[in-house]
Amino acid sequence: MKIFIVGSTGMLGSECRKVLSGDHEVFCPERKEVNIANWDVVIESLTEVSPDVILNCVGFTDMEASEKEDFDVRKINVEGPRNLAQASARFGCKMVHISCGHIFDGQKPIPQPYFEDDPPNPMSAYGKSKLESETAVRGNSPNYIIVRSMCLYGLTGKNLIKSILAKALARRSKVLQVPKDQFGAPTWSYRLALQLKELVENNGRGTYHATASGCCSRFQFVEHVLNRLEIKTPVEPCRLKDLKQTVDYPANCLLENRLAKKQGVDVMVDWKEDLDRFLEASGDELIKEARKR
Ligand SMILES: NC(=O)c1ccc[n+]([C@@H]2O[C@H](COP(=O)([O-])OP(=O)(O)OC[C@H]3O[C@@H](n4cnc5c(N)ncnc54)[C@H](OP(=O)(O)O)[C@@H]3O)[C@@H](O)[C@H]2O)c1
Structure with missing residues (x-):
């Protein structure tokens, strides 16, 4: 297949580029x-290019900047996906779009996960823009896949693990x-890139959830990362509201990959299994990068 990937310099897009280029002809224009x-x-x-698939990464x-920069958020998270969806209709190709669990309010009792057809109720400007992006894709592309994920980490770009390491290594004594x-x-x-490949190759259609299996608190996650990387910075549990953040982060970020499981195309594994593999392969590089900051 010919796959046109936008956002291929980002965290997810760079993995998609690697994963899909083995078996497909990929076109990865940069933002410029x-x-x-x-x-x-x-x-x-x-x-x-006349692609078979447009993949929007x-x-x-x-999230914090999204609360203030409404113009850019709308351009990138809503108008961009709408353009791609309309173009996919014009060219008769599939549109794959990435959304997230921030379209939900995160109020479900733990450990109940959100399902694909649960009613959305975003709490943040970012979540609202992602929900609008979904509406724009559904309303304009006759052949779409929307994949909602959450709490992504990787080697490229900013993410959760990098920010933890930056804090832990910058303030060792605290x-x-x-x-x-x-x-x-x-x-x-x-x-997640492997999951997208699976869905594209199996002619997936509709809205899917795709996160690792299992569940952990943010505290357990951070403790696990620091233990694995043998970083001794002490970690203390607090409550979300103690952090006094400018964004309403959902307490429950759990998504159930119900549709992919039902269709036999779920390739996600337990969060700890992948995290350990990732830290084993990239831990030293991440520490080096965090120390440079
Ligand atoms: N990160 C998460 O935890 C997470 C969780 C769930 C879902 N998602 C969703 O997954 C998708 C990818 O996220 P990510 O974390 O991989 O993003 P990212 O690392 O921030 O990468 C964003 C990409 O978008 C490109 N870009 C930005 N504005 C553009 C424009 N106007 N035209 C063309 N390209 C543009 C960037 O190019 P430059 O590098 O040139 O700026 C970069 O390649 C997003 O839809 C996000 O909402 C993310």
Whole structure:
């Protein structure tokens, strides 16, 4: 298949590029070549490539900045996906779009997960923009896959593990305060890329959840990462509200991959299994990068 990947310099997009290029012909324009918010540029580049699949890994993913930068968030998270969805209808190709669990309010009792058809109720500007992106894709592309994930980590770009290491290594003598009342299943971006490949190759359609299996609190996650990397910074449990953040982060970030399981295409594994593999392979590099900051 010819797969047109936008956002291929980001955390998820770079893994998709690697994973899909083995068996498919991939086209990975950078942002400076294809700004997805520009309809004319989108149409021009798709006319050239004529892909079977458009894979949208673009996102304005900084949740705190999303509360203030409404114009950019809408351009990147809503207008861009709408352009791609309309273009997919025009070119008769499949559109794959990535969304997230922030479209839910996170109020379900732990450990009940959110299912694909649970009613959305986003609490943040970022979550609202992702929900709008889903509506734009569903309303404009006759052949779409929407995949919602959560708590991604990887080697490229900013993410959870890098911010933990930056804090732990910058303030060795201090205690890290981490919430014990926020739960999720941290998911390796490489594994999510494998899941996207599986869905594309099996002609998936509709809205899927795709996160690692199992569940942990943010506190358990951070403790696990620091133990594995033998970083001695002490970690102290706190509550989400103690952190006085400017964004309402959901307490329950658990998604159940119900549709993929039902269709026999779920390739996700336990969060700890992938995390250990990732830290084993990339821990030294991450520590080196965090120390440079
Ligand atoms: N990170 C998470 O925990 C998480 C969880 C669930 C779902 N998601 C979703 O997964 C997707 C990918 O997230 P990520 O964390 O991999 O993102 P990321 O690392 O921040 O990468 C974003 C990518 O989008 C590109 N981009 C930004 N604006 C663009 C524009 N106007 N036109 C073309 N390209 C543009 C960036 O290019 P430059 O590098 O040139 O800026 C970069 O390649 C997003 O839809 C996000 O909402 C993320």
